[in-house]
Amino acid sequence: MVDGPRRRALVLGILGSPRERSNTGVLLERVLAGAAAAGAETELIRLRDLEYSSCRHCGGCDKTGECVVQDDMQQVHRKLRAARHLVLASPIQFSGVSGETKAMIDRAQCCWVGRYRLKRAASEVEGERRGLFVGTCGGRDARVFEWAAHTVKAFMNSAGFRYWGELFEANTDGSPPVGERRDRLAEAENVGGRLVGQ
Numbered sequence: 001m002v003d004g005p006r007r008r009a010l011v012l013g014i015l016g017s018p019r020e021r022s023n024t025g026v027l028l029e030r031v032l033a034g035a036a037a038a039g040a041e042t043e044l045i046r047l048r049d050l051e052y053s054s055c056r057h058c059g060g061c062d063k064t065g066e067c068v069v070q071d072d073m074q075q076v077h078r079k080l081r082a083a084r085h086l087v088l089a090s091p092i093q094f095s096g097v098s099g100e101t102k103a104m105i106d107r108a109q110c111c112w113v114g115r116y117r118l119k120r121a122a123s124e125v126e127g128e129r130r131g132l133f134v135g136t137c138g139g140r141d142a143r144v145f146e147w148a149a150h151t152v153k154a155f156m157n158s159a160g161f162r163y164w165g166e167l168f169e170a171n172t173d174g175s176p177p178v179g180e181r182r183d184r185l186a187e188a189e190n191v192g193g194r195l196v197g198q
């Protein structure tokens, strides 16, 4: 995959739900629609469609900041470097992010090495790079978002994004599908617009 010159800011969405009809995915798509309406270019990566392993802790990135494991995560790393803003969307599973999301985050160890050990810039994209965390959980205990956010913040820092905001929806298991909640969809579009605004 070759990334040519860009005129518009790229907002990269990464969806970590294992499901095709995903509550979290509905919100993410609305956030990206809001960003597109505000003038951004958008791209959505669904982790469930990719083939990748978790981090092997092989040390292969220690001297270069590049992951040596040749699988679909290589394209995610390229997109993370090219993106101006990032929207990471994950359902809560056992009080944290989903397995798909956590495996992707662990593979960002090469980003951590690049930034904090090799003291390199995470990206050549200029200006503030913002990170938005979108999450849904089935239960009513919204503390799970705070717990998951610790991991997401560490990931965003390593990949060169400032943790800028959050969009959370609790109690999805006891409510109508998020896709039928006009107020929540409107809020998601609004957040997407603000993400790329001033």
Ligand SMILES: Cc1cc2nc3c(=O)[nH]c(=O)nc-3n(C[C@H](O)[C@H](O)[C@H](O)COP(=O)(O)O)c2cc1C
Pocket (backbone or CB within 6 Å): 017, 018, 019, 021, 022, 023, 024, 025, 090, 091, 092, 093, 094, 095, 096, 136, 137, 138, 139, 140, 141, 144, 172, 173
């Ligand atoms: C393996 C698994 C673990 C889950 N763990 C939690 C949990 O700890 N707390 C919670 O509130 N919901 C939990 N849920 C419910 C999901 O967070 C909820 O259904 C979510 O909206 C699913 O999002 P999705 O449709 O985008 O995959 C879990 C669901 C699964 C399948």
